[in-house]
Amino acid sequence: MLKSKIVLILFLPLLVFSQSEKWPAEKLKKDLTIFREIREKANSGLYKYRTKQQIDSIYSWAFSQIDEPKELIEFYKIILQITDFEGSLHNDTRLPDDFEKKYSLGNVFFPYPVKLIENRLVLNFENSEIPLGSQIFSINGIETKKLLASLYKYYTTDGYNITGKSIGIGSSFAKYFQMEYGSQKSFLVEYSLPNQTQKLTKTIYPVSNESRKENFKNRFSLPIDSLQYNRAKDKYSFKVISGNTALLSVHTFVIGRNAKDKQHIAYKRYLDSCFQYLSNHSEIKNLIVDVRNNGGGTDPNDIVTFSYLTQKAFRENASAYVNFQKIPFPNYFVCEETDAKKQQEELKDFEDEIIEEFPKLVNKKYPQDEKFNLLLDPDKNSFKGQIYMLISPRIASAGSLFASLVAGNTKAIVIGEETMGGYYGHNGHTPIEYELPNTKIKTQFSIVNLEQDVPKKANQIFGRGIIPDHKISQTFEDFMQNRDTQYFYTIKLIDQK
Incomplete structure (x- = not known):
């Protein structure tokens, strides 16, 4: 799956406005128009959860809010409403760096977490x-x-x-x-x-x-939720916690950049050793898979991990497509390179990768070539006992794709809270970024609209995250003691069985 990330920097004239100065309505409307046109052309997930009528309606509202001059922060909040309304955790819209730094100067913040x-x-x-x-x-x-x-x-x-x-x-x-x-x-x-x-x-x-x-x-x-907000030093771990139960924790899939990366190869070897051990110790009939801190990462870490938990062949996704092969609105596209010639080379390389993976136009979409979504077999040492998967609102992107495959395609018992990443699919894999010409607000989104290879289930609702079989949240009493409610509930559930 295409993983290129195009980031920052275009040479456009900089218009400087103070924090409190109001921007002319015509400049804001110009930026809002460009913002919409970019998303209509490039964002394959624009209508994933919203109808065209709903999208039209929120833009009508947005334009009605800028009939008069506005401060940048107020315009930014209007753009945020739209960004959030689309429904993709990979959407990210940011103020210009200099503005945000100045806006945060002084003693202005609520003091306590x-x-x-x-x-x-x-x-x-x-x-x-x-x-x-x-x-x-x-x-x-x-x-x-x-x-x-x-x-x-x-x-x-x-x-x-x-x-x-x-x-x-x-x-x-x-x-x-x-x-x-x-x-x-x-x-x-x-x-x-x-x-x-x-x-x-x-x-x-x-x-x-x-x-x-x-x-x-x-x-x-901090002792309980540190991994929700900070990338773990120990990204994964395995231990036997009783005579019949083991625990596999995978806190992130940011484990190398691709299948050839040394970090990924080391992770694969680690999984091999863990599941070889489980295969040799048939008395371990329960495996707790804790991915509550997993906000995503890169292929093929998620898919490799799932191969040790399934008994049947699978694909990463049921379908995937993009809206374009040539980058729309290249004048506003944000590149890593600063040299004009190198920028053009970067754009061409990016477009060539898109064409390779999404080669043909079918019904106004460019579907993924099958060679990038092969049918995969379970690992020979895949676990055949009972899986208990712990989930939380932190789970996103590749983390939620993995959790969806486990929840949908195994007999795992899912415990915890609804994930922020969708069960049936999401927009992901390839983020791109644009900068609006007047306000310099930057907006990023992912261009691959994918449906995950999961079955329809009565308890899984379209447009929602993965719904647990046992909804267990941390209680107030456990919060005051920094006690892991979900983990101890799972241990008790195993003991009862």
Whole structure:
């Protein structure tokens, strides 16, 4: 599967506006028009979850919002609404770097990390002002339910999924709050103490971006959720945890760039040794596969891992296609190269790869050539016992493709929370990026629309992530003890059987 990533830098005239200066409506409308035309031509997932009428409607709304001049941040929030509405976790729209840095200067951020626990927003930091674990009901008069809904657009997920947005809220709540509501001189927090109902209020004061980041690094839940936000040093591990149960943890599929990479080869050898061991120890009848921290990565790590868990032949996906062979709107396309001649070579190489993998136009689409989606056999040492797969809202991209294959094509018992990556498919594999000519806002999306090789199941809903067989979230009591609710539930389930 094509994995090229085209990033940054076009030579276009730079128009400088201050943070508070308003942009002329005609320039914003020009950027919005280009934004739409790019996505209509290049984004094969534009109508994956939304009808044309729905897409037309949100653009009508967007244009109605810019009849008058607007500040860049306000225009950015309009663009974000559209980006999120499309329904792809690979969508990413960013402010110009210089603007975002200036916008984040000074003491402007909510000081403490928060976390969603049992649908409650709780304080996730030990401090002397508001006790750890306190439930937050409102901030500066904005009720939590309304507050959270207003921040969802800052963190995209597949389809109509909401659970995955908790990952963005947990890591960047203060940043999102500041973007959405502007700099605050203080925060009036309405809250209740842990396990109490009486509402209290406390005024706390903003901190710098550096302090915000430092507090997040020292959040209370770090022992449990560190791997959700940081790439693991130990990307995978295997251990026997009892006489009849083993645990395979794969925290990421960022394990080398391709099948020839030394990291991937080492991973494949590691899997060989693990499953050879399981094959030789038939008393181990249960395998827990923990991919709760797996936000994706590169081929063929996901597919190789699945080959050790299935008993029948499989494909990576049922179908895949792109919208184009020649890059639309190359003047706004963002390249790695800065030299004009090298940029042209880069674009040609990229287009040649697309033509090789997606060679023919069929019904206004370019489907993937079958040689890039071969029928694959299970590994000879594939596990034949009972699989228990642990999932979470963090699972995305290649992580969700793997989890979908396991959930759909094996007898695995799936435990945890709905993933942010879709069960039936997603847009992925090949990200491209454009820069809008006036505002310099950058927008990235993936161009391969793929349907995963999974069966329809009653409990799996189109437009949603992978739905677990046992919906188990961390309880508040376990949060306060940094205890892994899902893991211990699984152990208990195995013991009962």
